[in-house]
Amino acid sequence: MEPKIHFSHYFDVDPDLLDEYGAFNISLINDLPLFIDPFLLFNSTNPEYQHLHESIIQYLRFLRDRASYVQANPGLVAAWYTFPEFKQTWFGFSGVGNKGRGLGRDFAFALQRNLHTVFSDFGNERVTRGSHLEKLTLIRDGVGKDKISDFTTNLIKAYLLEYTQTFAQAHLNPRTRKRIRIPRVIFNYSTETWEARTFELPVIQSDFVVLTPKNMLTKDDTWINKDDLINSYDQVVQSLPNEVLRAQLNNYLLKILPPNSTPRERRRAIPQVLQSFPQLIEYYILYKEEHGYHALSISEERVAWSQHIFVDQARELALNLFHNTPFYQVRGDTLTEARARLTFFKDVVENKGGWQIFYVDGQPIRREPDLHILYRLTWFATPSDVSREVNDGRGPADFKISRGSQDKSIVEFKLANNSQLKRNLQHQVEIYQKASDAHKALKAIIYFTQDELERVTNILRGLGLEGSPDIVLIDARSDNKPSASKA
Numbered sequence: 001m002e003p004k005i006h007f008s009h010y011f012d013v014d015p016d017l018l019d020e021y022g023a024f025n026i027s028l029i030n031d032l033p034l035f036i037d038p039f040l041l042f043n044s045t046n047p048e049y050q051h052l053h054e055s056i057i058q059y060l061r062f063l064r065d066r067a068s069y070v071q072a073n074p075g076l077v078a079a080w081y082t083f084p085e086f087k088q089t090w091f092g093f094s095g096v097g098n099k100g101r102g103l104g105r106d107f108a109f110a111l112q113r114n115l116h117t118v119f120s121d122f123g124n125e126r127v128t129r130g131s132h133l134e135k136l137t138l139i140r141d142g143v144g145k146d147k148i149s150d151f152t153t154n155l156i157k158a159y160l161l162e163y164t165q166t167f168a169q170a171h172l173n174p175r176t177r178k179r180i181r182i183p184r185v186i187f188n189y190s191t192e193t194w195e196a197r198t199f200e201l202p203v204i205q206s207d208f209v210v211l212t213p214k215n216m217l218t219k220d221d222t223w224i225n226k227d228d229l230i231n232s233y234d235q236v237v238q239s240l241p242n243e244v245l246r247a248q249l250n251n252y253l254l255k256i257l258p259p260n261s262t263p264r265e266r267r268r269a270i271p272q273v274l275q276s277f278p279q280l281i282e283y284y285i286l287y288k289e290e291h292g293y294h295a296l297s298i299s300e301e302r303v304a305w306s307q308h309i310f311v312d313q314a315r316e317l318a319l320n321l322f323h324n325t326p327f328y329q330v331r332g333d334t335l336t337e338a339r340a341r342l343t344f345f346k347d348v349v350e351n352k353g354g355w356q357i358f359y360v361d362g363q364p365i366r367r368e369p370d371l372h373i374l375y376r377l378t379w380f381a382t383p384s385d386v387s388r389e390v391n392d393g394r395g396p397a398d399f400k401i402s403r404g405s406q407d408k409s410i411v412e413f414k415l416a417n418n419s420q421l422k423r424n425l426q427h428q429v430e431i432y433q434k435a436s437d438a439h440k441a442l443k444a445i446i447y448f449t450q451d452e453l454e455r456v457t458n459i460l461r462g463l464g465l466e467g468s469p470d471i472v473l474i475d476a477r478s479d480n481k482p483s484a485s486k487a
Contacts, residue, residue, distance in 0.1 A: 003318040003328065005029055005377055006311055007211070010204055011172050015311075021167055023211040024303070025311050026090040028204060030376050032310050033369065034091045035149035036156075036216045038133050039223040040299060043292040049216070052156045057131045059155055059187060061122050064115040079194070081108035083154040083184070088210040091217070092146060103154070107147050111136065127282035129289050134224035138274070138281050145222050158185045161199045164211045168202050178203045219302035223295040229284050230270050236284045249277055305360060309370060313357040314377040320348045321378055334384055334401040334409040335440040339469075342411070342444055345378065346474045349446075355476045364448040364476065368415055371446065372399075375413055409440040416447035416456045425463055425471075446474040453477075 006025045008015040018025050026032065041053040063070075063080060070076045083103045085092065122131045134148055153160070161182060168177050177200050184194040201208040221227065229236070240246045256269050274280055288295075321327035325344035330337050348354035357374070358365050365371060376399070379386045387400045399411040414421060425443065447453045456473065460466040 003315075003322050003378075005314060005318055007202075007209065009315075011176055011202055013171050017171055018167075018211075021211075022213045022215065023163075023167065024214045024217060024307065026209075026211070027310060027314070027377055028090060028209065029379070030373060031090055031092045032306060032373065034217045034219050034303065034306055035145055036091075036152050036212065037218040037222045037295070037299060038148065038152045039288070039292065039295055040216055040218065041152075041156075042130055042132065043223075043289075043295055044215070048159070052159055053130075056133060056152060056155045057122055060115075060131070060133065062187075062189065062192075063111070064122060067112055067115045070112070077105070077108050077112070081105075081111060083150065085150055086153045086157060086160075086210070088208055089153060089160070089212050090209070091212065092149070103147060103150050107151070125282070127279075128285045132224055132285055134222050135281065135285065137222070138224070138226050138229055138284070145225065148222060154184070157182070158197065160210050160212060161185065161197070161201065163213065164201055164209070165199045167211055169200060172202055176202055176204075178208070180208050182208075214303050214307075215296070215300070217303050218299035219306055223292070223299075224285060224288050228288075229274075229281070230267055232284070232287065233270050233273075236280065236287050239287055240280075240283055245277070245279070249273060249280065252276060308360060309357075309365065310373060310377065314374055317348065317354055317357050317374070318378050320352055320354055321345065324348060324352050327378070334403055334407050335442075337382065337384060338399075338401045338409045338411050338440075338442055341379070342442060342472050345375070346444075346472055350475045353481075355478065355481055358446070358448070358476045359478060362478075364478075366415055366417065366448070368413070368418070371415070372413055375399075409442065412441070412443045414443065414445050416445050416452035421445070421456070422459045422463070425459065425465065442470050442472065444472045444474060446476050448476050448478075450477070450479075 002009075004010050006015075006027055007013070008018060008025050010028050015025055024034070038053060038056060041049045041056075044050060044053075066076075066080075070080065081103070082105065085103075125131060133151065137144060137148060179198055179200050180203070181196050181198050183196045185197040186195045187193075188195050199208075201210070203209070237246055237249050240249075253266075253269060253273050256272055257266060261269075321344060325347060327341055327344040327348075330340040330344075332340070345354075349358075358371075365374075376386065384401045384403050387402070399413065400408060401411060402408040412424070414424060418424065445456055447456060453473070453475070457466065460468070460471065465471055
């Protein structure tokens, strides 16, 4: 049995059918770092998507209009503001499988607190073309893309379920489908309650699976976000039609900046400007609306990149490991399993063409979270529990491999150019071991150039770790491998 990682493999459906339908071929082993961007609904030419965005704003207006008496009723706060993560989409940033935290009371408080300030003009905007939930991320710390996406996903849940049902009924074996009653699908504005609906959905391991259209998805951040607001501050200020406001903003920023300020000090000062001149947020959103034609092309590029890495490349790597090594037949305790799998992984990367999966358009992937996911997707058919980014009190470890409470191992998977590599090798894994009660640890370091190899070698030599069996160096260089046509 070959590795089963993605929806198409689990449900025996041609990936081209998913592509023609417009759905992303999700992993059913671990969440992928993609999420729904509500701006893509707002800016879409698809009337259905525009209606979905309007329905989100309608619900926010409902919350705003009832915010005054809901504060004294914890039951209504829970019913209207909090949502469990819709984990069946298999998107997000969870560390273990697809289990996230959802939208709890912190999000509820942030949303409720701002309903009569930044959201007070929903539907009656005087500057922007429309209303945007993402405004919450601009004025509230701790509310990021994950919360905005979770909220959006829950409010368009009915569409996603119907979208999945249509594909499942047309293309999937009836034995892999099941009629399921799903709670909190439709909000009834007459009774002011969330109602359940029944759908026929694909099922795996006693849970249903939901497909998402690719043209709703993005990676890294929403089109409207706080970092972008700070980065594009000058362009936004220059675009202001009000000359007096422009002068006031420039004067205030100069006033709060120290003499000979650095770029970092300037970035830190901009949020203070926004607090004193909140109207600038409206003009930033207008600026993003006017440049909204870039949003779809950027998101398409990011989603295509994710498909290439987390679907196509991950599948190719898993098949290479399956056919050319005993990677999927390894047994023993967690240290034996982790060490052997890491050894086979190294062999495929270095000697069987696997290095190519780490390159996109000739450039190496130098993002540790993406490498972690790619490695995690190869852990198909293991008797162990494989947790990614486990935080047991002293910081997150890349992977914890465990079988019960007595057999645990830690695997750290790092880039050679990581500026904190030396400190990590000195302290980090040992701290994680102690915190998670794991007794064994392996450190895998991947390098892409000769200079990176020399840097790692010098660090290991300086720490007395050169030649340690617990440190595995993986050569992903492209300049010392056969060409792709010969690999």
